[in-house]
Amino acid sequence: MKNKMNAYIVALLLAALATNCSQNSTISMATSTSLAGASVFDFLNGKKWSAEPGAEYVKIHLYLDEPIQLKEVEIRACDKFDDNVHMFVNFDEYNYNLKKKKGDSKLGITLDTPVNARSITFNLNRNSNSCLSGLTLWNQSGKKIKFQTPETIAGEVKTSKISKSKAYHPLNLFDSRYETAWASSLGEKDIFLDFSFGTETEITALKIWNGYQRSPLHCIRNGRVKTLEINGDGGYNERVTVADEMDAQTVQLPKPFKGKNLRLRMAEIYRGELEGVVISELRFLNGTKAVMFEPAPLAKEVATENHELFRTAGFEEILNRGLVSDEEGETIEPGLARVVTARGGLRIRESASTTAAVLILAPQGGRVKFEGETGDELKVGDEVGHWVKVTYAGKTGWAFDAFLQQPAAESGNSSHSSAWKLRLRSDGSLYFEGNAQTVSHDYEVGKSETTNTSFYAIGNFEAEKPVANEIDIKLFGFVKAVEVSSSEYIEMGHDCNGCGRDCAQVKGNKGEKVFIQSAKLIKKGSEYVLVNKSPGAQIPFTTLQLKLERPLAQGS
Known part of the structure; x- marks a missing residue:
């Protein structure tokens, strides 16, 4: 009896010790931009995770419920890390460079001051063939964070009408990505989702991310569900109200559902500017336990299709890698600088004609060099001006001077340069960044002024019509422009700044715009040319000469 009592006391002490040594944290959303085997949820629960072979700049996102x-x-590698890893907390509120810890197989950091983390993103940078074996987080008290994640179950989801675009497929309800969602098709009247569970499932509540939560702007533009009519096995028939708000919300069912078949019908919606209704994410709850369908089949299907499309065009090697372009401009002598005032940028053409080929697009705020030659008078809309010969980013051509302005009196030279970065991932996501820099020197007062006109775009792409060395791509998402002086300039390029809805909580929504535009990607030798097929669109470029950010390894 005494031995049993001692064993019981020891068990209680061990349980108390385990409780005191860890903190539970529920993570309802976790995803990666590349996937070869186990999901990120599996990784959080102790399994190894790996990206597609050769994939670079892979991101892993963790969204904490609290x-x-x-x-x-x-963070631990299966073998070793070839490059550093950047960690972003709350998207762009904090960022850190994880340093090697105990050899090449572990990277880590101890923060000087604890931060209130709502989301954590790891950018694996140039670590190709990434394989991770573990992740450990500690709180301010030194306790390990114990992850609680949804259970992935077998099942099938169908909708009243399947969209042609996989960016709006119903399985996106479980992919943990804000840039994709389920969306009804245009013209639908009776909109519903049908769920078939592999085994009998009990549900007491729904956890729902209402609307298109890519950004507040996307959420407002698209319809959101207001009232759900819920029907299921055993004659189940109930209605619930969903709040019109961003972030996750838990909607309790009037009575528990138990069965294999469930229909969610959109009985009422909050109307947006666009027709239809969108839901970003969904989890089924039974008390504190969450279940979801496996989204990996759709993710792998999208990746397989993109690899095949780019393979047909002859440049599969650019998927999951970085493309860059650096353009150094001319030094502009005093009196010859002109500032572009056109909001959509100014086209510089081969000759003084509106039908002449466009050499390059100079962005608003950029400086061009006036070459001293003026052509015929021209009227565009209500604007009257002349063709003038100018140089921008090393290209000399003709532009309409009604959209050029001579800056205030100068006593020094000025110069201009621009840099571009594009990443197309096999999962259909993209990151697009541009930075135009102008440096003006005032020799009289011994001062230089640097102005950066920058933008970043986060979104998706859809590829089509591949032929030898060419492919058409549609780009869509949101773009944010920034114009700041050198003292205020925030270094970009980490492929994560502003990359999600959470940034609205940090910096607001100023300057953000939704974009949809078409482009053609052409391979010329070892370089790639991106041609904008939507002049005047939100991303300000005409033609970009791009190259791989780093050369392919032998045998790639």
């Missing part, structure tokens, strides 16, 4: 006070992080 914030934690994050103090220390360690």
